[in-house]
Amino acid sequence: MSAAPPARGLSRRALLGIPLAAAAAAGAGFYALLRRMEAGHYDPHAVDNPLVGQAIPDFAPLPAQDPASIGFGSADLRAALHATGRPILVNFFASWCVPCRIEHPQLMAMTGAGIAIWGIAYKDQAADAAKLLGEEGNPYARLARDENGRVSIDWGLYGVPETFLIDRAGIIRGHWAGPLAPETVRDEVSPLLRKYA
Amino acid sequence: MIRALVLLIFLAVPLAAAFAISDPAEMLPDPKAEARAEAIGRQLRCLVCQNESIEDSGADLARDLRHIVRQHVAAGETNKEIIAWMVARYGDFVRLRPPFEPLTWLLWASPALALVAGAVIVAFALREKRPPPAPLSAAEQRKLKDVLKS
Numbered sequence: 001m002s003a004a005p006p007a008r009g010l011s012r013r014a015l016l017g018i019p020l021a022a023a024a025a026a027g028a029g030f031y032a033l034l035r036r037m038e039a040g041h042y043d044p045h046a047v048d049n050p051l052v053g054q055a056i057p058d059f060a061p062l063p064a065q066d067p068a069s070i071g072f073g074s075a076d077l078r079a080a081l082h083a084t085g086r087p088i089l090v091n092f093f094a095s096w097c098v099p100c101r102i103e104h105p106q107l108m109a110m111t112g113a114g115i116a117i118w119g120i121a122y123k124d125q126a127a128d129a130a131k132l133l134g135e136e137g138n139p140y141a142r143l144a145r146d147e148n149g150r151v152s153i154d155w156g157l158y159g160v161p162e163t164f165l166i167d168r169a170g171i172i173r174g175h176w177a178g179p180l181a182p183e184t185v186r187d188e189v190s191p192l193l194r195k196y197a
Numbered sequence: 198m199i200r201a202l203v204l205l206i207f208l209a210v211p212l213a214a215a216f217a218i219s220d221p222a223e224m225l226p227d228p229k230a231e232a233r234a235e236a237i238g239r240q241l242r243c244l245v246c247q248n249e250s251i252e253d254s255g256a257d258l259a260r261d262l263r264h265i266v267r268q269h270v271a272a273g274e275t276n277k278e279i280i281a282w283m284v285a286r287y288g289d290f291v292r293l294r295p296p297f298e299p300l301t302w303l304l305w306a307s308p309a310l311a312l313v314a315g316a317v318i319v320a321f322a323l324r325e326k327r328p329p330p331a332p333l334s335a336a337e338q339r340k341l342k343d344v345l346k347s
Contacts, residue, residue: 047287047290049287153258153286
């Protein structure tokens with residue numbers, strides 16, 4: 001058996017080697033994928049929001065959500081961006097959403113650092129959202145409520161929380177679905193805020 | 198008894214899902230318009246569950262999107278317009294049938310490429326039949342005899 005069989009179309013080496021190489025390549029690919037998922041660089045469920053790079057969608061003023069006294073619409077958002085010349089984060093949240101509570105300390109920290117965050121309560125009971133913000137602090141400079149979720153759909157929202165970074169020209173420059181981890185704020189949100197400051 | 202119960206549960210699961218989507222309160226009064234809305238909805242991915250269409254999904258967002266589709270259908274918009282409305286908000290990902298564009302050429306061509314690859318392998322395998330082994334030389338014949346004897 002020492003001598004290899006005479007070569008024909010596909011040698012025995014190729015017959016064994018090609019599937020083996022394919023399996024090894026697939027394994028390496030899966031390993032890289034899992035590592036990136038573990039490190040939080042890759043989320044297979046994330047949906048690329050097509051609005052990134054585009055102007056914020058127009059929406060009529062939404063009603064205020066306690067404890068805010070006035071709500072806001074796209075015109076208010078654009079006016080504030082124009083007046084301050086600094087980017088604004090728009091954060092969609094709900095009191096019934098557990099990941100929103102995970103992200104809450106990061107929002108409080110950013111507000112403490114002087115970053116403007118405008119909030120939209122998604123399909124939330126007014127009293128429930130007010131209670132949450134009363135207990136855990138209110139990071140929002142302006143706060144509105146989207147009771148039936150229609151404005152949120154215009155933003156391409158598919159869950160809460162989601163956060164958008166709007167530059168001073170009213171263009172959406174960043175989008176994060178899911179709770180903002182401290183690392184996400186440090187590695188992604190803060191650099192983008194500096195870039196568009 | 199337990200077996201019947203388990204069977205009942207398994208039968209009830211898809212049934213419950215089926216009921217969730219055919220809530221008469223959601224449907225358009227015009228059966229033709231409703232059929233069109235359902236056909237559009239079946240092409241749209243539920244962003245929450247991701248492997249179901251919004252017609253099949255019980256998610257809250259899917260219900261909202263079904264409602265929006267019906268509003269647009271009732272307003273007389275074409276299927277193309279309604280799908281474009283969804284794509285503007287959720288990207289091509291919302292389409293369960295990806296469009297044919299440079300990014301998806303490989304995806305759409307993959308069945309043909311797999312067929313070609315298979316054909317190449319088969320062609321290689323068939324091309325050269327292994328030649329029958331050469332007849333043994335006189336020396337080899339003797340060696341064989343010795344081996345068989347011992």
